[in-house]
Amino acid sequence: MRSSIPALLVILAAAVTGNAGTIHGKVTGAKGQSVVYIEAIPGKTFPAPTQHVVMDQKGLMFMPHIVVVQKGGIVDFKNEDSVEHNVFWSSINGNRGMGHNMGTWPHGQSRSFTFTNAGVVPLLCNVHPDMAGYIVVAPTPYYAITDKSGVYKIDNVPNGTYKLTAWNEGGKIHTHTVSVTVSGDASADIPMGR
Ligand SMILES: [Cu+2]
Structure with missing residues (x-):
């Protein structure tokens, strides 16, 4: 004992x-x-989060500038401007094989993407070269x-x-x-x- x-x-x-x-x-x-x-x-x-995260495009900017989503989570990309915006990224954590183009869409619409790999996603808009934002896909909650x-x-x-x-x-x-x-x-x- x-x-x-x-x-x-x-x-x-x-x-x-x-x-x-x-x-x-x-x-x-x-x-x-x-x-x-x-x-x-x-x-x-960790199970994928059920709640979506929003990345907006507003005033010709990604809003907010940086968004964090847990690995496996879904980001809803919105367009609040009167002009069309595009969303694309050429890599995730520098891996060009993970580049993706979400397409281009007008005001009021949104498109979603599930981020299954952790890392940094540098966002650009091919309509407006000055626009830049980031999604950081966190490996844990x-x-x-x-x-x-x-x-x-x-x-x-x-x-x-x-x-x-x-x-x-x-x-x-x-x-x-x-x-x-x-x-x-x-x-x-x-x-x-x-
Ligand atoms: Cu744009």
């Missing part, structure tokens, strides 16, 4: 701290919003988009040690990965470097 006391202490500790926590911190060395996500939770897979100063928070992360990646559209190196250990709450700043 000697082993039962440490086991009981572990159970009590888990009951006090919970077995999930919040990761919060700041992406530094980057301009504007970044996307932060956990790469994987060992031994866990544990992601956040930062505010403009880089601050983020990811809730309800199971306790454990994970790779935490930040992506930002600017700079030469677009992603940076750190290790984070969640045991209750955790803090992780992610320096993007130059």
Whole structure:
């Protein structure tokens, strides 16, 4: 019975701290919003989200500029402008084999796409060369988009040690990965470097 006391202490500790926590911190060395996500939770897979995510085209811009969708999720591309817009991407995470053209459509219509591969999808419109937006397909449900100063928070992360990646559209190196250990709450700043 000697082993039962440490086991009981572990159970009590888990009951006090919970077995999930919040990761919060700041992406530094980057301009504007970044996307932060956990790469994987060992031994866990995640069902595709049922709720659609919307990427609008409004005022000759992709709105919002950056949208995050969990892997397997559906993005509805809308057109709120009076002119026709197109949506295409020439790669996902640099893989040109995953390029796709959604076509061109008028005001009020929308087209949907299911993103089954994680990675960054740089969006363009072949009607308006100045338009640019991004979809970041997150590999897990544990992601956040930062505010403009880089601050983020990811809730309800199971306790454990994970790779935490930040992506930002600017700079030469677009992603940076750190290790984070969640045991209750955790803090992780992610320096993007130059
Ligand atoms: Cu356009």
